[in-house]
């Protein structure tokens with residue numbers, strides 16, 4: 780299993796810590812970032828970091844989009860990720876599935892709205908996926924472990 784995080788700010792870090800605490804191996808997580816600003820966090824949690832520009836070098840089961848709404852379009856379009864093969868799970872507030880699908884040129888889009896309580900495994904998380912997405916993404920519904 781390889782789970783990608785595009786953007787590694789507050790919510791991504793909370794989700795990563797929660798996933799690791801729940802038993803996911805650090806080797807299953809790769810953060811895709813445009814700089815090394817959060818280096819201490821990657822090292823402390825033993826997770827991999829890959830430059831966004833080299834994202835096509837790894838294969839991901841799915842990628843969480845964890846950037847600010849204003850950065851979503853650039854982050855999706857500016858990466859080298861093959862979104863057609865890589866389901867996108869967006870935590871971004873206010874950017875519709877329709878827009879995300881257009882930016883990624885893919886139907887494989889899911890929206891979730893977690894809270895930073897994910898760090899403690901306590902996030903109440905809203906999940907939305909269109910009927911058509913459900914049919915093509917059955918695998919995403921299973922636990923990441």
Ligand SMILES: NC(=O)c1ccc[n+]([C@@H]2O[C@H](COP(=O)([O-])OP(=O)(O)OC[C@H]3O[C@@H](n4cnc5c(N)ncnc54)[C@H](OP(=O)(O)O)[C@@H]3O)[C@@H](O)[C@H]2O)c1
Nearest residue numbers: 786787788789790813845846847848850854870871872893
């Ligand atoms: N915080 C919450 O409680 C919460 C809860 C639910 C949902 N959300 C949603 O989560 C999203 C992120 O919120 P946040 O609080 O985690 O923001 P944040 O702390 O500012 O983190 C955003 C991250 O995105 C990175 N980024 C921006 N553009 C990028 C690009 N083109 N490629 C790669 N990385 C890029 C930034 O990296 P740099 O360091 O390089 O700038 C930064 O690390 C928002 O859309 C928000 O709606 C947040």
